[in-house]
Amino acid sequence: MMEVPLFLRGIFVVTGKNMRLYYTKPPVLMFGLLFPLFMFFAFFVGRHLDLTTFFPAFLAMMLFFTASSVGPLITPWEKREKTYERLLSYPVTQDSIILGDVAAGAIFGIGISLLVWIASVFFVPVAVTNPGLFVLAFILGTLSCAALGVLLASPASDSPPNVMIFSNLVRFPLIFISGIFVPLQQMQGWGLALAYCSPLTYLVDLFNAAMSGTSAFSPFVDCSVLIAVSAGFILAARVIQKRNMMKGM
Amino acid sequence: MNAIEAKHLVKRFGAVTAVNDVSLTVREGETFGFLGPNGAGKTTTIRLLTGVLSPDAGDVRITGIDIHRHPLDAKMQMGVIPESSTVYGDLSAEQNLHLSGQMYGMPRALREERIDEILSQMGLNEKRRNPVRTFSKGMKQRVSIACAIIHRPRVLFLDEPTSGLDVQSRRLVIDTIRRMNEQGSTIFLTTHNIEEANTLCQTVCIINKGKVVAQDSPERLKKMFDTTQSVEVSFDRTVTRDLFAAEGILRAEPYGDKWRLYTDNPDRVLKYLVGRAERESIGIMSLTTSGPSLEEAFVHLTERA
Numbered sequence: 130m131m132e133v134p135l136f137l138r139g140i141f142v143v144t145g146k147n148m149r150l151y152y153t154k155p156p157v158l159m160f161g162l163l164f165p166l167f168m169f170f171a172f173f174v175g176r177h178l179d180l181t182t183f184f185p186a187f188l189a190m191m192l193f194f195t196a197s198s199v200g201p202l203i204t205p206w207e208k209r210e211k212t213y214e215r216l217l218s219y220p221v222t223q224d225s226i227i228l229g230d231v232a233a234g235a236i237f238g239i240g241i242s243l244l245v246w247i248a249s250v251f252f253v254p255v256a257v258t259n260p261g262l263f264v265l266a267f268i269l270g271t272l273s274c275a276a277l278g279v280l281l282a283s284p285a286s287d288s289p290p291n292v293m294i295f296s297n298l299v300r301f302p303l304i305f306i307s308g309i310f311v312p313l314q315q316m317q318g319w320g321l322a323l324a325y326c327s328p329l330t331y332l333v334d335l336f337n338a339a340m341s342g343t344s345a346f347s348p349f350v351d352c353s354v355l356i357a358v359s360a361g362f363i364l365a366a367r368v369i370q371k372r373n374m375m376k377g378m
Numbered sequence: 379m380n381a382i383e384a385k386h387l388v389k390r391f392g393a394v395t396a397v398n399d400v401s402l403t404v405r406e407g408e409t410f411g412f413l414g415p416n417g418a419g420k421t422t423t424i425r426l427l428t429g430v431l432s433p434d435a436g437d438v439r440i441t442g443i444d445i446h447r448h449p450l451d452a453k454m455q456m457g458v459i460p461e462s463s464t465v466y467g468d469l470s471a472e473q474n475l476h477l478s479g480q481m482y483g484m485p486r487a488l489r490e491e492r493i494d495e496i497l498s499q500m501g502l503n504e505k506r507r508n509p510v511r512t513f514s515k516g517m518k519q520r521v522s523i524a525c526a527i528i529h530r531p532r533v534l535f536l537d538e539p540t541s542g543l544d545v546q547s548r549r550l551v552i553d554t555i556r557r558m559n560e561q562g563s564t565i566f567l568t569t570h571n572i573e574e575a576n577t578l579c580q581t582v583c584i585i586n587k588g589k590v591v592a593q594d595s596p597e598r599l600k601k602m603f604d605t606t607q608s609v610e611v612s613f614d615r616t617v618t619r620d621l622f623a624a625e626g627i628l629r630a631e632p633y634g635d636k637w638r639l640y641t642d643n644p645d646r647v648l649k650y651l652v653g654r655a656e657r658e659s660i661g662i663m664s665l666t667t668s669g670p671s672l673e674e675a676f677v678h679l680t681e682r683a
């Protein structure tokens with residue numbers, strides 16, 4: 130592309146717009162913030178689970194929910210409020226809008242999860258054995274989850290509630306098959322096969338590798354899978370949204 | 379150089395061909411009116427010209443820049459006021475304008491200067507910090523226009539900018555279009571209001587069913603519309619078509635129990651009808667005249683095309 134500076138500026142401005150407009154929308158607060166906290170209390174607190182062992186998985190879940198909750202909302206919301214056409218008439222393309230939506234989700238995910246991690250340091254003795262890997266887990270995790278969120282917004286719909294329901298139908302099952310509540314090492318058969326299919330599994334594994342130093346796969350495999358699925362989600366969102374555009378606004 | 383150059387644009391939605399081989403050229407600095415009845419394909423054409431939709435065939439150049447190949451450079455040249463798309467209701471007028479200015483890469487100081495200027499021109503100064511959600515339709519449209527002109531675009535697209543507006547907003551919108559044109563912007567305006575096109579535009583192009591059916595100066599097109607004025611008359615007894623074989627009556631059509639007479643000179647037709655009825659002692663039950671009808675002109679033009 131010959132218009133790289135314009136393209137980057139478009140992504141930057143779209144990201145800023147998303148951050149300002151969508152971080153405080155009720156569905157984002159509900160499914161991005163409250164929900165993972167409820168899950169935490171429901172499954173970990175009072176069950177005498179070893180919090181330290183499960184903390185990396187919880188952090189991965191937090192990152193997953195926060196980062197993937199912004200994306201599904203933005204495009205349907207803009208279509209319903211009829212701001213989408215106007216947005217497209219600015220010097221942006223569908224690509225810069227998609228990347229701006231991913232960036233907004235990713236920043237939300239990183240911000241909230243970092244806060245949770247910092248706060249938790251006071252309550253749970255969580256070690257980080259490999260800080261470099263920990264940073265990488267945050268970045269790749271938030272990127273892939275935010276990309277998933279944007280992909281979930283791609284079906285042609287201008288109804289945010291429908292898209293939120295759809296995206297939760299996809300997101301909820303993932304947390305039960307990704308080695309969050311049952312470590313991967315204890316899974317077998319079908320459960321394990323499913324877990325291998327879930328991108329979240331590799332994020333959980335990467336957090337385990339970075340924090341406790343024990344993981345099912347090599348961190349290299351985890352990182353490669355997360356990079357690949359991020360690219361895959363973004364490309365899929367791009368193809369679907371382009372096709373929707375050919376059919377009309 | 380031409381401000382807008384579109385060649386053989388085609389856009390289909392399933393079985394509907396919304397834009398069917400439209401080519402048009404808009405010279406730099408002119409105000410170009412794009413007229414057509416509802417569903418004619420005006421909005422779809424604007425979306426193709428502004429790069430919001432991709433055509434199935436054909437290409438578009440904005441100030442010489444191919445919009446398909448260089449969408450961002452091309453979009454930098456234009457300001458767009460879509461038909462039904464609005465600005466962000468959660469943001470204030472001022473915030474919307476800042477966002478728009480950022481999209482066009484304007485530095486903060488320049489944005490602030492222009493925003494002050496535009497908000498007062500648009501009569502929005504007092505409410506500049508209120509969320510746009512709380513504005514009336516006319517005020518929202520003024521914010522929308524302000525957002526599209528903050529960077530002084532070389533080409534300004536407006537899709538039915540005045541439809542459904544209150545008188546004050548309408549006047550502000552028209553004044554703004556005029557001022558932008560005087561300052562050198564090329565204007566591409568869709569409307570189904572002939573008078574508006576007539577007073578604002580140097581060139582008028584008429585589209586119907588996705589095809590351009592006429593392109594000319596408003597004066598010449600108006601002559602064409604003139605022949606679409608009509609007189610409707612009904613009598614107390616049945617009459618035959620012979621009665622209407624008179625000078626000035628271009629065409630007579632039965633219409634329920636009435637006759638509709640197309641003319642370019644309603645005065646003459648009225649006098650003729652009254653005189654003739656008097657002489658033959660026919661009672662006139664009703665008599666109405668209607669001005670040039672765009673709809674009629676379209677029918678006329680498409681029949682010819």
Ligand SMILES: Nc1ncnc2c1ncn2[C@@H]1O[C@H](COP(=O)(O)OP(=O)(O)O)[C@@H](O)[C@H]1O
Nearest residue numbers: 376377378391396415416417418419420421422
């Ligand atoms: N997104 C769409 N999907 C299907 N048909 C469409 C779509 N947009 C427009 N059309 C059809 O294309 C034709 C032209 O519409 P439009 O360009 O909106 O006309 P206008 O703006 O002149 O009223 C209409 O028949 C309309 O129903």
Ligand SMILES: [Mg+2]
Nearest residue numbers: 420421422461
């Ligand atoms: Mg329209």
